[in-house]
Amino acid sequence: MPATRVLVLNSGSSSVKYQLLDMAGPTRLAMGLVERIGEAGARLVHSPTGGERRERQQPIADHEAALRAVEEELAADGMGLDSPELAAVGHRVVHGGQRFSAPTVVDEEVLAEIERLVPVAPLHNPANLTGIRTARSLNPDLPQVAVFDTAFHTTMPEHAARYAIDVETADAHRVRRYGFHGTSHAYVSRRTAELLDRDPADTNIIVLHLGNGASASAVRGGRCVDTSMGLTPLEGLVMGTRSGDVDPAVVFHLSRVAGMSVDDIDTLLNKRSGLLGLCGDNDMREIVRRREEGDERATLAFDVYVHRLKKYIGAYSAVLGRVDAVAFTAGVGENSAPVRQAAVEGLEELGLALDTQLNTVRGDTPRLISPEYARVAVAVVPTDEELEIAAQAYSLVSR
Template sequence: MNPVPGIGERPSSHSAFGAHGSVLVINSGSSSVKYQLVNPVGGEAIASGLVERIGESSSLLKHTYGGNKTERTDPIADHGAALRAVLAVFEEVGPDLDEAHVVAVGHRVVHGGAVFSEPALVDDDVVAAIEEIAPLAPLHNPANLRGIQVARELLPDVPHVVVFDTAFFQGLPAAASTYALDHEVAQKHGVRRYGFHGTSHQYVSGKVARVLGRRLEDLNTIVLHLGNGASASAVRGGVAVETSMGMTPLEGLVMGTRTGDIDPAVIVHLHRNAGMSIDAIDDLLNRRSGLKGLAGENDFRELHNLVEAGDEAARLALDVYVHRLRKYIGAYYAVLGRVDVIAFTAGVGENDDIVRGLALQGLEGLGIAVDPERNAGRKSQPTIISPDWTRTLVMVVPTNEELAIARQALALVAPE
């Protein structure tokens, strides 16, 4: 099926910075920096790039602008050097950031804890608060924070805004966010369900309403963000009421290298009876499990090839993945009571028609189905993939977290 008419189009000109200027979006990881210069009004990415292998002998910088790609392999020692290299390639290759009229720098931060329920203008107090929350996301928040600190030094005259992965889920109902753990222990150590990928879930649920020409307040939507990390959410009237990830991104769906839901006693068992340390178990659950642990492969393209070749471990991995996904869809149907739209997004959700079809197989009794012809292939624009008779629309809606961050940053620094 063709994309829904009239939506998803982006201006073709890479030099149109827009009347409101542009926003530089930065996502700083432990050994990488992703960036994108965005026109938040028009929606197009003016330029984008990635610095990876920071701190290694052979780093890599990739920069794309105006259809041209630039690559450099000079060693990059740290995040400060990485961002200096990014600014240098903007100056040498373009676009010129002064001409682009950068009105804000938007930063992705994974964990906002119980402190941040919305984007925040960066100052010393915000930096201190992010640092205090770091134990909740020790692999992510320190790297995010380092990117913020360096960017503030290099771009001191531009306001910096932080957007949190957890913010969209900050207002989850207490029944959904509370673990049945001793209350005092949970309160003292910040143990609750926070949820992640919130920027994507918020963007996609809002995009669904705009695509369909419906009021967001009238729609009940299940969003399935399926990438190497995967999460599901139930969104009622634009407000998240459930999500699959918990205190950390480990809970919920089966993922590329993460277990998703698992009996907590497994951790105790492995520690007591297998002699595994807590750090070793953490590594097992987060980096050596999921599809990788079951089949030795977490790239779905290779996994499907293995299934076609008759590999039983790959077939089991796919079955486990789809079973967990279908179980969450059913659970969120019960939470919402009525589901108007199921939206697939992110790398697997947008590109893997096999997973989309299998995930909804057997749900015809709930008025949910996928049309094989409409579902076929990758989807680069919002597309309806359900047959005409269903009560629930099934859609593929490409996510755009960078655009969402840029728009939230612009709204904070230049409210209309």
């Protein structure tokens, strides 16, 4: 019987999310989360499909301890890393630079390259590396596959990926637009084409991945031609705690006038900006509630957020020339009808319109929320990054 299962690991700075999928279905066999690694109150939540949810609260010192705890839970269900049905472990790796444009079986050379990229992804790549190394130690014979957030965006033309700074300096320090959330953009763009009953190779789509982190992409014929995040996940849309686009001179100004250090400004733009910085909340549900009650700061935050969305929809309409669909995904994109309505409102000249009733319907399957007459379809497509990582990893090892 061929091995058809893939364990997907997403190792964050203080957490590990995981899912075990059987690609013969595909079906989800188990999922779980280890959070607050290295902190008081660390816990593991494990949910086998069709089984009872289990929770463990115990000291979890580091990612290695976290992954060993995950292995114990999976093994208790007969689905451990030594299972002959397990074909691979698929790892989400945030930054793959220019080199990695496809899923890659990990060896020492690949590990070394991921490590070389730590300076441009200091919060994420180290945790991703720990996840890979620990999984390898638990079963050295099992293929470990790295699936890179940046890979989908490596198809951007050079004129979209380049910043207009000195070329030698940029090349020496790898300064260019890389983009992130690539597995989500790949999955959602393909699923949107399927929803329209069209070939992805003949479909132009704007994908809006709106979670606590947010990014937009312009996808022409299944290939990314532009994206909003850049060298790091800070550029682009307004996010939960990140500023998105700002004048680069803001950094110099705050250094000279406010006496802030580079680290202070880094913290400001990444952790104290975005929706949180504008109104003190980074939960869009709370912001919408406050806005409906007339709260001025919440209204400002909502309006700034939506204004940036409209700018990117317009810009990417120009980049693509012809747009077949705009797809909303991730936590805010999938669940906030007010954000979708405000983002599309006023863009009728671009062919966009919403059906108000369809927009308010909740669901966990891809759906259209635009009227039949609209020239450009508007879709809500729940993302599934774990399934995309599993599919890419399995495709690689099952050849």
